[in-house]
Amino acid sequence: MDLNYTPEQNAFRKEVREWLAANIPAEPLQSFDTAEGFEQHREWEKTLAKGNWGMVTWPKEYGGRGCNLIEWLIFEEEYYRAKAPLRVNQNGIFLLGPTLMEYGTPEQKERFISKMASGEEMWAQGWSEPGAGSDMAAIRSKAIRDGDEYVINGQKVWSTRAVFADWVFCIFRTDADSERHKGLSFVFVPLDAPGVTVRPIPQLDGLPGFAEIFFDDVRVPVSNRLGGEGEGWNIAMATAGFERGLMLRSPARFQETAKRLVSLYREHANDIMDLSIENAVVKSYMDAEAYALSTYQTASRLMKGGKIGSESSVNKIFWSELDQLMHETAMSILASRAELLPSSPNAGDVGEWLDGFMFAQSGPIYAGTNEIQRNIIAERLLGMPRK
Amino acid sequence: MDFTFTEDQLLFCESVKEFLQGEVTAESIRASWDTDTGRNSELWTQMVELGLTGMLVPEAYGGLGMNELDFILLAQECGRYALPEPLVETVLVATPLLASLADTDARCASLLEKIVSGEVMIAVGHAANNLVSDAHVADYLLLPKGDQVHLVPKDQVELIAEKSVDPSRRLFTVKWEGNDETCLASGAEGVALLAATLNRGALGAAAQMVGLAEQMVAMSVQYTTDRLQFGKPIGVNQALKHHMANCAVKTEFAKAPLYRAAYTVVQNPAHADFAVSHAKVVAGEAALLAAKNSIQSFGAMGYTWECDLHIWMKRSWALDKFWGHAGFHKNRLHQWLLNPNAKIGAEMTFGEQA
Ligand SMILES: Cc1cc2nc3c(=O)[nH]c(=O)nc-3n(C[C@H](O)[C@H](O)[C@H](O)COP(=O)(O)OP(=O)(O)OC[C@H]3O[C@@H](n4cnc5c(N)ncnc54)[C@H](O)[C@@H]3O)c2cc1C
Numbered sequence: 001m002d003l004n005y006t007p008e009q010n011a012f013r014k015e016v017r018e019w020l021a022a023n024i025p026a027e028p029l030q031s032f033d034t035a036e037g038f039e040q041h042r043e044w045e046k047t048l049a050k051g052n053w054g055m056v057t058w059p060k061e062y063g064g065r066g067c068n069l070i071e072w073l074i075f076e077e078e079y080y081r082a083k084a085p086l087r088v089n090q091n092g093i094f095l096l097g098p099t100l101m102e103y104g105t106p107e108q109k110e111r112f113i114s115k116m117a118s119g120e121e122m123w124a125q126g127w128s129e130p131g132a133g134s135d136m137a138a139i140r141s142k143a144i145r146d147g148d149e150y151v152i153n154g155q156k157v158w159s160t161r162a163v164f165a166d167w168v169f170c171i172f173r174t175d176a177d178s179e180r181h182k183g184l185s186f187v188f189v190p191l192d193a194p195g196v197t198v199r200p201i202p203q204l205d206g207l208p209g210f211a212e213i214f215f216d217d218v219r220v221p222v223s224n225r226l227g228g229e230g231e232g233w234n235i236a237m238a239t240a241g242f243e244r245g246l247m248l249r250s251p252a253r254f255q256e257t258a259k260r261l262v263s264l265y266r267e268h269a270n271d272i273m274d275l276s277i278e279n280a281v282v283k284s285y286m287d288a289e290a291y292a293l294s295t296y297q298t299a300s301r302l303m304k305g306g307k308i309g310s311e312s313s314v315n316k317i318f319w320s321e322l323d324q325l326m327h328e329t330a331m332s333i334l335a336s337r338a339e340l341l342p343s344s345p346n347a348g349d350v351g352e353w354l355d356g357f358m359f360a361q362s363g364p365i366y367a368g369t370n371e372i373q374r375n376i377i378a379e380r381l382l383g384m385p386r387k
Numbered sequence: 388m389d390f391t392f393t394e395d396q397l398l399f400c401e402s403v404k405e406f407l408q409g410e411v412t413a414e415s416i417r418a419s420w421d422t423d424t425g426r427n428s429e430l431w432t433q434m435v436e437l438g439l440t441g442m443l444v445p446e447a448y449g450g451l452g453m454n455e456l457d458f459i460l461l462a463q464e465c466g467r468y469a470l471p472e473p474l475v476e477t478v479l480v481a482t483p484l485l486a487s488l489a490d491t492d493a494r495c496a497s498l499l500e501k502i503v504s505g506e507v508m509i510a511v512g513h514a515a516n517n518l519v520s521d522a523h524v525a526d527y528l529l530l531p532k533g534d535q536v537h538l539v540p541k542d543q544v545e546l547i548a549e550k551s552v553d554p555s556r557r558l559f560t561v562k563w564e565g566n567d568e569t570c571l572a573s574g575a576e577g578v579a580l581l582a583a584t585l586n587r588g589a590l591g592a593a594a595q596m597v598g599l600a601e602q603m604v605a606m607s608v609q610y611t612t613d614r615l616q617f618g619k620p621i622g623v624n625q626a627l628k629h630h631m632a633n634c635a636v637k638t639e640f641a642k643a644p645l646y647r648a649a650y651t652v653v654q655n656p657a658h659a660d661f662a663v664s665h666a667k668v669v670a671g672e673a674a675l676l677a678a679k680n681s682i683q684s685f686g687a688m689g690y691t692w693e694c695d696l697h698i699w700m701k702r703s704w705a706l707d708k709f710w711g712h713a714g715f716h717k718n719r720l721h722q723w724l725l726n727p728n729a730k731i732g733a734e735m736t737f738g739e740q741a
Contacts (some may be wrong), residue, residue: 133686135616158687202692210687274717324679331704335712336516339558339705344550346560354552357704361682362690369686371626 005074012067013074019051020082032088033207038122038164041088045119054117055093058101062109063117069246069299073292076250083256091160092116092123094247096169099239103186103227112188124162124191126170126213127236129155134372136171137180137233141215143172143187145222145229150174150187152195152218160366162211163200165191171232174225184232188224189215204358240368241312246299248367249319251292257326257356258288261333264353268333280329287322291315310381313373320363320370327357388737390646392460400460406437407468413695419471420554426524431472435505439474443482448489448499455479455590459649462591466598466706469698471555473510473521477502479591481509484529484536484584488571494538495571498527512561515585515711522546522559530563534577537569553701583656586663588710590652593645593666596674599703600638603677604631606696607684614686621684630680637673644669647737655738661723664716671713674703 005013025044030037048054049063057072058064067075087093093116100113115121132138141154152172162168168189175183191198195218200208227235242248265273265281294315302308330353331338342351364370378384392400410430419425434440442458444450462475482502489496501507510525522528528544530537545562572580608631611622621627648666651659678700682689689696707713723729730739 341550
């Protein structure tokens with residue numbers, strides 16, 4: 001064990017910090033759940049790509065820097081420290097990207113990864129259906145083979161940023177007679193293909209952060225399938241592992257929030273507060289650190305050839321509940337002003353916390369609900385009886 | 388000792404509940420969001436005609452001469468139906484404050500009569516809130532300044548409309564000056580009035596939160612019965628049953644403290660602080676937990692604007708912080724409990740007696 005950064009790692013941190021300081025947009029971008037904000041964020045992705053900072057862990061040939069996981073963590077720390085814009089293409093770069101690296105053909109990698117890395121193509125994830133939420137194996141939308149094409153019919157729902165994205169990666173039933181986990185395939189669909197209808201769904205804040213997608217005889221080439229026909233479930237599980245596990249929510253995001261929470265508390269320490277709020281602030285900070293420590297440990301293990309398994313479920317519960325705690329605590333500190341929207345005349349910086357608080361409500365739901373994660377931990381990690 | 392509501396209190400509550408059920412629906416609430424004021428004057432007139440605005444107005448001024456305990460169950464129903472109109476604050480906050488001054492101040496007496504008849508509406512400000520709710524539809528505002536209470540006509544204030552996360556709530560920053568003429572009370576009297584106002588506001592918020600919590604749980608129970616996953620209603624899963632059961636436990640143990648608080652405000656207002664703070668804290672916890680566990684039970688559906696749940700969730704988030712946030716009220720409880728002369732112990736549950 002050696003809990004010191006190497007001189008190279010420190011130099012890398014410095015390089016990231018300097019680049020971000022020189023390149024971060026001076027004005028905060030608008031929400032990426034608006035058309036304008038989405039395009040601003042797309043531009044930012046292009047800026048990142050030009051500096052080869054889009055996905056530092058990717059190989060150089062795909063616009064990355066071939067960084068290891070520790071360097072990735074350092075990059076993330078600097079990224080959140082600098083308050084750089086949120087990653088509008090997270091479904092692409094954090095979820096589909098790693099999956100493509102593992103299962104994609106050379107042609108698919110060439111075609112899709114580079115456009116993802118360059119910030120040209122934004123991705124949405126299309127797995128959930130009205131009847132298939134926690135029970136994803138209940139997927140009914142079909143992609144039926146017709147020569148070199150699939151003909152797609154059905155409906156997806158809750159697809160994040162699909163309103164403005166270019167592509168969606170989906171799981172469809174390619175074997176019409178199959179059931180449950182069998183007969184599913186992982187297929188890419190351009191959102192401007194004939195027969196695709198995207199219906200925006202406003203979220204708690206009123207903005208269309210996700211969408212319903214209808215497929216009506218949509219045709220895509222068979223080469224848009226990732227992995228073998230019928231292997232969709234297994235590939236999806238690998239993607240979900242990335243989602244819950246390491247990539248989607250790096251610790252720095254929560255550590256930065258925890259740090260802001262500490263300053264917020266300091267500013268309001270003279271207001272009438274009770275100890276439970278101070279305790280929650282301290283707990284938030286410690287938990288954010290615990291998440292970072294655990295992630296460094298996992299990253300170190302993975303770099304020595306280890307694998308990530310059910311502990312991704314443990315992570316997902318921890319970060320989502322931590323995020324809730326931090327934002328609930330901030331709301332308690334802001335007290336009677338906590339309910340003010342960012343656009344309210346006297347909201348000041350209160351509104352950012354409110355937005356974060358609302359988003360934190362969804363953390364225990366997306367990427368597999370926390371109830372399902374607890375089932376997985378109890379049954380697969382701890383071996384408790386299933387029936 | 389009899390810790391039950393009277394037959395009359397229960398019947399009155401039942402009839403108002405039926406009225407609210409018919410008039411205040413998720414659709415009507417959503418429709419109100421798109422109107423200028425967000426308030427329905429016809430609905431207000433109906434409530435006036437039912438005598439609701441005058442419930443706590445002394446009979447001498449044309450009211451029903453009832454008290455906070457008579458109204459507490461109705462306040463709970465206002466929460467259950469997420470009523471946007473400021474009935475709770477009118478009845479529990481504005482009219483008692485005016486009534487305290489009506490015997491010596493003709494303006495207050497006349498305003499009380501006009502609240503009963505529905506001719507005027509009053510908004511009340513308090514240091515605990517920063518913002519004033521429903522100031523835009525009020526004809527007069529009761530506003531604090533240090534130890535003073537002022538009665539200011541709407542045309543003498545400047546209102547800046549703020550935006551709440553709850554589209555039903557209309558909040559305002561109020562700019563005003565006030566003068567000797569607008570000052571109704573000051574010094575010790577002012578301080579006492581403002582303290583009583585805070586307690587009544589907190590009591591009203593607590594009661595609404597109990598109703599909000601119960602309604603969110605009811606919605607979730609329904610949803611988890613109807614929604615199928617893995618070929619079964621999602622509600623068969625113990626995880627969700629426990630989410631709801633935990634809410635039920637919290638809400639149940641918010642009710643008795645709430646009713647004790649209402650009783651104390653009526654019978655012993657000078658010693659109501661701890662009882663009110665207890666009720667406000669636990670009702671807030673119940674409502675926040677119900678919001679959290681309900682959205683969790685609804686899954687992604689609960690995270691949408693289209694799903695009605697957010698009407699109740701957002702009201703809960705707001706009311707938990709209004710009329711004193713949890714930190715403020717817990718602090719009052721700490722101070723009361725840790726005082727070396729605190730009258731505590733089993734025999735003191737209802738205060739010093741006999
Ligand atoms: C902000 C947000 C973004 C999202 N983005 C995407 C996206 O980009 N692409 C996509 O495909 N999907 C997305 N989703 C959908 C997400 O994957 C689903 O919400 C999730 O899988 C749960 O499904 P559901 O919403 O249908 O809830 P349900 O499955 O109906 O669950 C409702 C409740 O029942 C519980 N429950 C269900 N089954 C069990 C069980 N067996 N044991 C215990 N409890 C159970 C759940 O835990 C939950 O509390 C998003 C969701 C949110 C909130």
